[in-house]
Structure formats: structure tokens, C-alpha cells
Amino acid sequence: GKNVEQLILDAGQKKFGATVCDVCGMVYTHADPVDETTHAKFHISLINTLKFTGWKKERIVQEYPLDGSRIIMVLSDDPKYSTKKVADINKIMGQELGFPEQAMSFHSNYKAFLYISEEKTIEGCCIAESINEGFRVIPEQISSAPIPNECHQQRPWYCETKAEKADIGISRIWVYKLARQKGIGSRLLDSVRSCFHYGGVIDRKQIAFSDPTPDGKKFATKYTGS
Ligand code: ACO
Ligand code: ZN
Numbered sequence: 001g002k003n004v005e006q007l008i009l010d011a012g013q014k015k016f017g018a019t020v021c022d023v024c025g026m027v028y029t030h031a032d033p034v035d036e037t038t039h040a041k042f043h044i045s046l047i048n049t050l051k052f053t054g055w056k057k058e059r060i061v062q063e064y065p066l067d068g069s070r071i072i073m074v075l076s077d078d079p080k081y082s083t084k085k086v087a088d089i090n091k092i093m094g095q096e097l098g099f100p101e102q103a104m105s106f107h108s109n110y111k112a113f114l115y116i117s118e119e120k121t122i123e124g125c126c127i128a129e130s131i132n133e134g135f136r137v138i139p140e141q142i143s144s145a146p147i148p149n150e151c152h153q154q155r156p157w158y159c160e161t162k163a164e165k166a167d168i169g170i171s172r173i174w175v176y177k178l179a180r181q182k183g184i185g186s187r188l189l190d191s192v193r194s195c196f197h198y199g200g201v202i203d204r205k206q207i208a209f210s211d212p213t214p215d216g217k218k219f220a221t222k223y224t225g226s
Contacts, residue, residue, distance in 0.1 A: 021039060023046075023047070024046045024177075025096070025177040026038075026042050026043065042095060045091075046092055049091075050092075051122075052085075052116050052120050052122045054120070057079075061073045061191050061194075062187070067117075068118030069116060069118055070115075071116070071187065071188065071191045074086050074111070074113075074114065075110075075111055075112075076112075086127070089114070089122065089125045090125075090127065090172060093125065093172050096174070096177075097174075110128065110129045111127075111128050111129070111192075111196055112126070112127045112128075113127075113128070113188050115184050115187065121176070123184055124173075124174065124175040124176065124184040125172070125188075126172065126174075126188040126191075127171045127172040128168050128169065128171065129168070131208060167207070168193070168202055168207050168208070169207075169210055170189070170220075171210050173189070173219075175188075185219055185223070186223055189207065204224045
């Protein structure tokens with residue numbers, strides 16, 4: 001067995017070493033006041049942001065009666081209380097992925113999908129956008145009369161005026177740490193594919209991921225079957 005000294009040493013390392021919070025997933029150091037404060041703030045904001053008691057008006061796009069969960073869709077021009085929730089979750093996602101604090105880094109014209117568990121908690125979020133605004137992008141030299149796309153003046157895109165079936169861009173996808181690899185990410189993408197465009201399910205291959213993380217790459221590869 002271990003002697004008393006060793007036990008004290010172990011306890012000390014536990015107390016002063018790096019810890020992973022099993023609720024919010026943050027890695028921090030006990031007894032480091034800055035770390036403790038940062039953790040406390042993130043922990044509280046995570047719990048508050050993920051708490052979801054429901055809205056009077058919800059755009060339910062999918063229900064899973066067996067486990068009492070549902071997916072709702074929020075559009076960028078919905079009432080402020082809905083879009084604020086999406087912005088708050090986006091902030092949490094950014095903090096977890098280590099992105100600098102910033103406002104919505106994606107287009108203002110988005111469709112967000114929230115996965116809500118039976119425990120009234122948001123366990124996943126996916127923010128999707130139309131990549132090319134419904135117009136097929138064609139190379140400049142092929143286009144007979146190139147029209148600069150006014151929505152994307154910062155991008156060197158030219159497009160035809162004839163609308164085509166657009167691809168979907170996944171700006172952000174995130175699942176609560178304790179609920180990963182149980183199919184929530186896949187359920188969110190299933191809803192994106194069937195509800196993003198009215199009238200028609202989008203093929204798995206037509207989904208693109210912006211700047212994926214290692215987790216995101218493995219997940220995307222599996223989901224799109226590429
Ligand atoms: N490692 C290996 N394979 C994985 C992983 C992983 N971390 N995550 C998912 N997969 C694969 C598995 O094959 C899985 O099937 P299986 O569990 O039956 O083996 C399959 O993808 C489907 O996984 P889901 O359970 O549907 O995915 P999950 O709910 O865990 O969500 C996600 C995946 C969103 C990437 C989650 O891990 C997460 O939130 N990570 C942190 C945030 C992040 O990195 N997001 C992606 C950023 S890129 C972007 O937003 C465009
Ligand atoms: Zn925590």
C-alpha cells in the first residue's frame with residue numbers, strides 16, 4: 001500500500017494539477033485564481049446557455065419520441081430571443097474550439113438547428129448557410145456575361161442568374177461534450193439536409209464543412225461517406 005506521505009503527495013497533485021471539469025469540459029488548474037475564475041465564468045455561461053425551457057413558437061423540424069428529444073430550426077431573421085440564443089451558443093462553440101471571441105463569424109443569412117434533449121438542454125447546434133446563394137458558380141472565363149455577385153462582393157465569384165440547386169455549407173457543428181458519439185451530430189445533419197431547402201432532401205455529398213477540426217474531419221468523412 002501507499003504510505004501517508006505518498007497519499008498526501010497524490011492529493012496535492014490532484015488539487016494543484018490540471019483538471020478537466022466533467023460538466024463543461026474545460027481544462028484548468030486548481031489554486032490558480034485566474035484559471036479558477038475563467039473556469040467558473042465559462043461553466044456558468046455554458047449551463048445558462050444550454051438551458052432551454054422551450055419557446056411558444058418553435059419551428060420543430062424533427063422529433064425523436066423514443067428519447068423525448070427534438071430538433072428546432074432558427075432562421076437569421078427570427079425574433080431576437082431566438083437569434084440571441086444561437087449567438088450565445090456560437091460563442092460557447094468558439095470558446096471551446098479556441099477561436100478568439102467574435103461575433104457571428106458566418107453569414108448573416110443562416111439556418112441554425114438546435115438539438116434539444118428531454119432534460120430541456122441544448123445538446124447540439126449546427127449552423128448552416130447556402131454556399132452560393134442558389135446560383136451556380138461558374139469560372140469567369142467561361143461566363144459570357146459575368147455578373148458580380150452582389151451578396152459576395154468580397155469574394156471573386158461570378159455567377160449565372162439562373163438559380164440552381166445550391167450546396168450547403170456547415171459553418172459550425174457542435175455537440176455537448178458528454179453527449180458525443182451518440183448520433184446527435186448525424187441527426188442534426190439529417191435535419192439540415194431535409195429542411196434547408198423547401199421541397200427536397202439534399203444529398204450527403206452536397207454538404208461542405210468550413211475549416212473543420214480533427215473531430216469535425218472524422219465526423220464529416222463518416223457522414224458524407226467520402
Ligand atoms: N473521432 C472519430 N470518429 C468520430 C468522431 C471522433 N471524435 N466523432 C464522430 N465520429 C464518427 C464516428 O464514426 C461516428 O459514428 P460511431 O459513433 O457510430 O462510430 C460518426 O462519426 C457519427 O458521429 P455522431 O455521434 O453523429 O457525431 P457527434 O454527435 O459526436 O458530433 C462533432 C460530432 C459535432 C464533431 C462533435 O464531436 C463535436 O462537437 N466536436 C467538438 C466541436 C467540433 O470540433 N466541431 C466540428 C468543427 S468543424 C465545423 O464546425 C465546420
Ligand atoms: Zn466546468
